[in-house]
Amino acid sequence: VRSPKAALVCVGSELLAGQINTHQAWLSVRLGRAGFEMVGEQSVPDDVALISLAMTRALAAADVVVVCGGLGPTFDDLTREAAARALKRPMTFQPALWKEILGRFARYRMKVPEENKRQAMVVGGAEVLRNPNGSAPGQRLRAKGRTMILLPGPPSEMYPMFDAVLPKLARDHARGVHVASYSARLSGVAESTADESLDPVRARWPNARFTILASAGEVSFHATSAEKSAAAARAATARLRQEILDAVGAFVHGEGDQTLEHALGARLKKKRLTLAAAESCTGGLMGGRITSVPGSSSYFLGGVVSYANSVKIKSLGVPSALIAKHGAVSAECAAAMARGARKALGADVGVSITGIAGPDGGTKEKPVGLVFVAVSGPGRAETLKRLEINGPRDVVRGRAVAVALRLAFDAVGA
């Protein structure tokens, strides 16, 4: 079974001036899971010749080309013109579409700038894609058996429009391809160890596509395989899942999009336990991640950011003698902070982080990157981990949070 190919064109001078390109990752994941093989991405400035050239190249390499950005109303929104040029087709003003755009503005009682008329210009043969979340309509173009989709740049407009058009893209180009797809989320394991353990799985699936992505303290492993029928795809998904869990199941905290903070939250919710945090070198990052989950207020009570030792003593009840004897970066202090957070906030489980994030503050005995994380509870259980993390300040802090969340996940239990 041959996978159809997809390519991306990201339009906007800001992408070549410091703005992080998040569309590339978002679209790649979705297209990959839908059975497309990604052959490349191009970012181009707001220049009609460069955009048009990028489109031509992408159309030569891929069955489906997704273009995002440059559909706004201003003079530097040139994606429509570039598409017309790349396909050698005219553009026409569509009065009906203009009326729709006017209607949208009227609902918000806004005056419509004359320049917005550009947004009612449509490339010859295009199907207009409605935009319920903004003024820029998208366009769907077919040429020589290929499809090019023009999407608006803002994520709140682009995401739903892409999700709406994806099933048809798959029907048109991945006909007969049924995709088996499975993603495992791992923590508490090094990327290289996970990678090695998964080698036999890859060896058994020579035609599947695997990707392994590591970020601070976490590893994602994705597998997709193109199959000949829906039943075969279902069976392959089940087999891939089982083989991956057999290989690295002990480290898997979630499947699909389930983050570590989601997985921890789900366990706490299921067991009706509450959580409190005590953070030193991470300054609140752990609480920030825990509360990124909607509804986390049902199990997360809050925490204490005890950056200064006085706060560790006063707000968390860490004995000053303990700090004097072992130091604020010690197993003893981490354990006392976890117990202290639990007690001060009246939670079932307390989780703590204390360490030296750097770049300064390290000594020979306690180098930069030395971090202790501890969990107190549920019940009488106490667990602790000592880490020596190699890397700059943000890496030390990010990995410390992931390890602490994983320790709490294990302590709460399935």
Next chain:
Amino acid sequence: VRSPKAALVCVGSELLAGQINTHQAWLSVRLGRAGFEMVGEQSVPDDVALISLAMTRALAAADVVVVCGGLGPTFDDLTREAAARALKRPMTFQPALWKEILGRFARYRMKVPEENKRQAMVVGGAEVLRNPNGSAPGQRLRAKGRTMILLPGPPSEMYPMFDAVLPKLARDHARGVHVASYSARLSGVAESTADESLDPVRARWPNARFTILASAGEVSFHATSAEKSAAAARAATARLRQEILDAVGAFVHGEGDQTLEHALGARLKKKRLTLAAAESCTGGLMGGRITSVPGSSSYFLGGVVSYANSVKIKSLGVPSALIAKHGAVSAECAAAMARGARKALGADVGVSITGIAGPDGGTKEKPVGLVFVAVSGPGRAETLKRLEINGPRDVVRGRAVAVALRLAFDAVGA
């Protein structure tokens, strides 16, 4: 004065499978400030034909091509082979380079895998770029007056190698171009307002390049202008700076790379004031940002994440009657939280955030996105801001943090 052109090639299948491409933004900013005009970026999977094609296209469009990734020791590290193919040159094994690589491993008492020999393969005519931070050497290639640089993928190796090679790139390709460059960092202002206020500056500099980037609650404005002499560049930088400050100076918290948390920290340090935080809906994100600054322990004592009302009452001393009367998301509660954090931690200044981040929990009177931020101190000063933020949970939280940091920045004063 004509600006030389630069293009990027980012190599790695992970970039087309969900990994965020941060090199694109990082390299674009540096090349832009050095006087290069960015004409595009391509991300390609680990496929020698696709990498080579991307290089050929980039070399046709730009004076300087920066390639990152694919210089590791494994079978899917193909950037060297692709460069040799694109330039139609042989690759040779360099025993001296191999000895250096072996020496590096010996220092860490590691066994060297045989496959690492690939890293001692050098494209004909290349200058080898030493890598003090990893095993992958870089390569600098010249062809038909153009330069292509091969850099390793890991940021800890790529960043210093690029910084080391940039002056020579500028000397070779931006000879006679002297770059005036100024960046202002703004907060407490909408992007559209800042943009409009800066229109007259842009109009006075038709040949300069301007970029405006907005992220949650903050706006960056960069200006570069190619000048004929070092003296002209210095004068133009000073004039750009003055004109930009005249237009939007009230909103500028920093210049160059100075983030809002850096700027706030600098003011606190200068005035020898300490800071404490109280966070509800942001769960610790504000503390996380404040402590991203190395040395922040000299002014940041810590904070309380009062996600549950019980924590607001117990740890911050917010009267339960106040919460009963006004609710936890209210101006009154925000003010009491800021005072409470200040008092509980013994800080000179307290800053607080309380709000409804969504997606659930909103009511008609208190919709999702309603946020109050407050600052107590220094001295008797109290300030407060009410926000209605439109957007998903992460946008609400990110913007709330930026507004709170800006409010504290203003309260501390210059």
